[in-house]
Amino acid sequence: MKDSIREKLEILAESAKYDVSCASSGTSRKHREGHVGSAHGWGICHSFTEDGRCVSLLKIMLTNYCIYDCAYCINRRSNDIRRATFTVSELVELTVEFYRRNYIEGLFLSSGVIRNPDYTMERMVRIVKQLREVERFNGYIHMKSIPGASRELVAKAGRYADRLSVNLEIAKEENLKRLAPEKDHASVFKPMSYIAQGFLESAEERRHLRHAPRFAPAGQSTQMIVGATDETDREILSLSSALYTRPSMKRVYYSGYIPVNGYDQRLPAKQPPLIREHRLYQADWLMRFYGFRSDEIVDDTDPNLDLEVDPKLAWALRHPECFPVDVNRADYELILRVPGIGVKSAQLIVTSRRYHSITASTLRKMGVVMKRAQYFLLCRELPPQTVGELNPLIVRQRLINPPKNKKQEGLRTQLTFTFPD
């Protein structure tokens, strides 16, 4: 017998998979009596796809029918693809059954636009409402808000969902309009601000009334497609950094453009190098956890990220005057700026140095990548050569083309000698 739900599942997962935001983080909720499940602070990946992405939520579309015709989207109305629509009970059952088997953390629901944004949102809300109110589902729910949805429906969605998101898709409005004629930035920014408002109001109410209803406690996220249009990394990152200043904005995702509609002349035929998406995430990471400003990472002279070296190393190479950093004295923030030192090792350094002064061999044991860090730091031993003495170009060359074989390595250590153990 053919399983028609399995078929729908295939079609609608296939249609939803290009949306990259899958994290299920930001909410912690213990089990509640008579409820199914809990939510776990940071997102748990229950599986990984063969392209190496985390599978945390059942990422699925309610329907892949759509009245819009966005050039970059596989589900655009002018595509001749298999279409399907879930009923409320089908999708609710799938979510609960998968959840009970520890396959997933919860549901990530999106949808093509049927009739109009509000009509679509209303159908989506029905699913999350049934999950919460009838099934007593206590797991994680991420719901996409449809661009152009009204305040009322966004408000309803926020009652049931842990996180809401509206995808910006294209950083510059003129580009968005060219590729997605039915959308503009206002249709994205409006629901975003409804979410921010709901989030703030509920936080305020809960300060006075512990049991006041929550509103999207994990905040919101958004996504930009990279490489479909001509935005520079500077334009993308300065938009992200502006978005991060908004209350409730927790994550900006970058999705390297994949040419799913090769026939469309408005789009480039080739996909951008994967490394660009990777570098954007690194830059984003620097802004969120390392205290970098977007204009330190990319600026008018270098509007695009260096694809050969990561943005932190690139910054260090542009600023030899900031180094070497003395790991036994410098502030945590400065230590964090040393290439080869991450958040974990920086923390280890500042706690340990209260006991003993830090040597190169301790650094190595703490997980510092000395191959990189050696040019940028000072510990008890004198560094052989710092970036200032050597000149950034030489350091760059050495780090990009590390010696290939043992013989060369021997040669190099003879010439430069690295830290003694």
Add this chain to the structure above:
Amino acid sequence: MTVFRYDKTFEGLLSALFDAYVRRTFPDQLIGPGEPAPLFTHEMYEVMTRTDAAERVWKGLEKKLGRRVCHQLTHVWLSEQAGGDELLMRYMHKAFDAPQSIAGDFTDDDVLQVKKIAQKVAKEKERLIQFVRFQKAGDGSYFAPVSPLYNVLPLSIGYFTDRFADQRWLLYDTKRRYGYYYDLQRAMEITLEHDEALLKGWLSEEMQAEDEKIFQERWQSYFRAVTIRERLNPKLHRQLMPRRFWQYLPEKR
């Protein structure tokens, strides 16, 4: 060299430390029951495991180091690594002798080792939680086989009792041959005399709930459908989801 023989339990180890302080001699090496003594042994002491002594040591450690660090020590114990007990012995000895907590001094090799092993064990616990797959049995309870690298099942039980509080389940370590059964009230450690059926890891069709196969197949379909074939990256895939877990994942069957 001074050698202590103990019963290879955690309580035994704590008792050994207790006795060491009483005797004022600390072991250079620890061996288990039946293990031959090393050649250069000039003193051999047999530890008697005593709950009260173990408890006193543990309380003292908690006071000295705090809960979080003690948690790391449990992790090291559960790593089951060769020499792990001796590492713990040295660590605890130092911890008691030092005027302040040694936990932050990562210039000390033992302190750093404890942290590193504890991190590895914690990582394995996270993985266990990630990759457990329950199969629904005919009686409505859920079964999942596990065989983690370190003995982390006890560390993960909190997650399962919290998340799956309204379903009965059995988690069974097929390598160490014990498990936990949750009866809607609490999770109990169990060993089974006849666990042959469970060791295979997969419930037979007669033992499965009627719809179990359907949901496994749907999950397989879902897993295949979300893969972006333009970007296959088997190496990364294996790194994130190590092979040793695949045997119990429906999507990798």
